[in-house]
Amino acid sequence: MKNAFLTLERWTTGLSLLIACLMLVIASSLGMFQIITRFVLEQPAEWTEILIRLSLIWMVFMGIPAAFRQGAMVSVDVLYRWSPPKIRRVLDWLVCLAALALVGVIIWWGWDYALRGRVQSMAGLESISMFWGYVAMPIGGMFCIIGIIGNLIDPQRHELETAT
Numbered sequence: 001m002k003n004a005f006l007t008l009e010r011w012t013t014g015l016s017l018l019i020a021c022l023m024l025v026i027a028s029s030l031g032m033f034q035i036i037t038r039f040v041l042e043q044p045a046e047w048t049e050i051l052i053r054l055s056l057i058w059m060v061f062m063g064i065p066a067a068f069r070q071g072a073m074v075s076v077d078v079l080y081r082w083s084p085p086k087i088r089r090v091l092d093w094l095v096c097l098a099a100l101a102l103v104g105v106i107i108w109w110g111w112d113y114a115l116r117g118r119v120q121s122m123a124g125l126e127s128i129s130m131f132w133g134y135v136a137m138p139i140g141g142m143f144c145i146i147g148i149i150g151n152l153i154d155p156q157r158h159e160l161e162t163a164t
Contacts, residue, residue: 002153002154005153006150006153006154008146009069009146009150012065012143012147013065013143013150015143016062016063016065016143016147017063017065019058019062020058020059020063023055023056023058023059024055024059026055027052027056027059030051030052030055031052033045033048034048034052047124049124050122050123050124050125054122054132054133057136060136060140061136061137061140062136062140064140064143064144065140065144065146065147066147067147068144068148068151069147069148069150069151070151070156071151071155071156071157079091080157092152092155093152096148096149096152099144099148100145103141103144103145106138106141107137107141110135110136110137110141111138113134114131114134114135115131116134117129117131117133117134118130118131
């Protein structure tokens with residue numbers, strides 16, 4: 001069961017990281033396009049700015065699960081180093097529960113915002129609903145839950161190993 005969950009976690013975290021990287025490529029490409037159209041051609045494309053913003057939102061919310069999986073988001077390094085092994089496991093559980101509570105709030109309110117934003121359109125792209133901007137929160141949150149639980153089951157403390 002543990003191995004099956006960790007396999008699922010590897011797939012979902014890899015997928016979310018792939019989407020985050022793709023969103024970074026889109027944002028940077030659109031940024032270059034915007035620079036060329038604005039300063040070289042002197043005919044700015046208004047739609048690029050909102051798409052850059054949208055892709056950056058998606059990039060952040062799809063990149064967070066990888067950070068949770070590596071244990072890099074909620075850090076209690078000093079307390080962790082000073083604690084005996086039994087207390088460390090309690091700290092793992094406390095950090096996990098706190099992160100899950102935070103992500104639960106993000107999912108709940110993110111979905112609420114997405115539903116409310118269905119009727120709004122994006123400035124500069126009237127054909128696209130604000131739903132697609134807000135839905136990044138609950139989707140990223142669902143990926144985060146898997147990463148948080150994966151980190152609890154199989155902790156990866158790369159930042160502790162390389163810290164001085």
